Amino acid sequence: MTDLSTPIDLIRPAEVAFGAGTLPRVARFAAERGYSRPLVVADAFNAAQVDRLGLAGAVTVFGDVKPEPDIPNLDAALALAAEAQPDLVIGFGGGSAMDLAKLVAVLPGSGQTLRDVVGPERVAGRRVGLVQVPTTAGTGSEAGTRALVTDPEAQAKLAVQSRHMLADLAVIDPDLTMTVPPAVTAATGVDAMAHCVEAYTSRRSHPAIDLYALEGARLVGRYLPRAVADGADREARAGLALASLYGGLCLGPVNTTAGHAVAYPLGTRHHVAHGLACAAIFPHTLAFNAAAVPEKTARVLEALGAPAVSGADAVLEHAYRFCADLGVEMRLSRIGVPEDDLDRMAEEAHAIRRLLDNNPREMSRADIAALYRAAY
Structure with missing residues (x-):
């Protein structure tokens, strides 16, 4: 165990909007920053309610996030991102959606592959905005710098950690969790x-x-x-x-x-x-x-x-x-x-x-x- 004198880095999103009714903060943030090509990364359920985000511009939706996402699932999201060329990535769902959103925000156009960035602080940088919107209460991925993806061949999780994957904005509206069974x-x-x-x-x-x-x-x-x-x-x-x-x-x-x-x-x-x-x-x-x-x-x-x-x-x-x-x-x-x-x-x-x-x-x-x- 460590004590008060032990150095520690405390990192968290630049902005955190917490509380019932905070969801409109996502659209305001996008408008204030001038983002016009958002890509929403979501599971099928949340992909069907992307309109709740109130986004303007040419909105692209990757709505196929799987529970415990694997490399093929990430590859599909990256392919859509390469086509859409978003200037803002929004994770909308549970931890799986938010983890994939982190990787979609940093890998396209970087010259790096997933294998290149596995481990701590190997991501080269990020050129797009990143917003995280959790719809479950469990992973806390909206506040963190890690993303986990399953390697189906090795049957193991690959962990990426980078400060570049920290959200610019996390919007935590508990009302989004009301329908969770x-x-x-x-x-x-x-x-x-x-x-x-x-x-x-x-x-x-x-x-x-x-x-x-x-x-x-x-x-x-x-x-x-x-x-x-x-x-x-x-x-x-x-x-x-x-x-x-x-x-x-x-x-x-x-x-x-x-x-x-x-x-x-x-x-x-x-x-x-x-x-x-x-x-x-x-x-x-x-x-x-x-x-x-x-x-x-x-x-x-x-x-x-x-x-x-x-x-x-x-x-x-x-x-x-x-x-x-x-x-x-x-x-x-x-x-x-x-x-x-x-x-x-x-x-x-x-x-x-x-x-x-x-x-x-x-x-x-x-x-x-x-x-x-x-x-x-």
């Missing part, structure tokens, strides 16, 4: 919580980020059960949108740890939605790490409305119950993960050093395999 609300909400909790308990945790991380977890604990029970609860939706934003602010300077490393193979190998994968894994990694960060673990449980304990068994019980009470399916065996692949998944998760090296407790391949079996 309960199951997706629950899973994405736990993903937001995992971002906050993993940053809070990371070896790289920092007091400048801890306040966002712990408050983000508290917001999820307070509002996620309400939003799942009543999707029209505007206060709950706003609370989750803020928690997601806080989680995104945690990712840049601190990032996630074992929870996301262990969850990734569920998505890349078996197409489990990212939020659901994180939810199924979250209680197990929190319990595994409890001995290394007992005080912080106790505060996390308090944030979730549970007793402030740090014993592994009790931590697992309370964190598991929080997720299960939301209606999240917590058994890997019931979400399409074959038992005979657990050891291979453990090998892949153990190789994700960019995240596991942040974990507060060393986690071996055997530890990960045991965690998968406990979650199975």
Whole structure:
């Protein structure tokens, strides 16, 4: 763990518009900057409601973003961008749409390919505007500098990190999340919580980020059960949108740890939605790490409305119950993960050093395999 004297870079979008009714800020921003050729990157559902953005000019829409987007999906978006020659790229949707938007904003015309920019700070620059508009509350991608794309051949996620992929404007209008169904609300909400909790308990945790991380977890604990029970609860939706934003602010300077490393193979190998994968894994990694960060673990449980304990068994019980009470399916065996692949998944998760090296407790391949079996 780091202390107050440890240097840290805090980066966030130049402008953040947060709150109900802020969506028109997108069109005003485009008009103020003189953008006339916007490209909206969205999934099929949000592509059908691009008119809500109120954009002027020759609007192009890439409306084929897939959950957990892969290289062919990115290539299709890049091909459309090369044809449309946009001067503004807008990510409109969940984390998948916003991640692709980041790459669409920096790769066309750069002379760089995806392979050239995988890793930290390898992007040459950006010549177009970038706006992010989340329609779910989970990834916090609107506030971050990372984009993840799945390599279908390697069955692994490729991570690009660059300050050039930071949005010029993030518009977070919680009203856009009102139609998200309960199951997706629950899973994405736990993903937001995992971002906050993993940053809070990371070896790289920092007091400048801890306040966002712990408050983000508290917001999820307070509002996620309400939003799942009543999707029209505007206060709950706003609370989750803020928690997601806080989680995104945690990712840049601190990032996630074992929870996301262990969850990734569920998505890349078996197409489990990212939020659901994180939810199924979250209680197990929190319990595994409890001995290394007992005080912080106790505060996390308090944030979730549970007793402030740090014993592994009790931590697992309370964190598991929080997720299960939301209606999240917590058994890997019931979400399409074959038992005979657990050891291979453990090998892949153990190789994700960019995240596991942040974990507060060393986690071996055997530890990960045991965690998968406990979650199975």
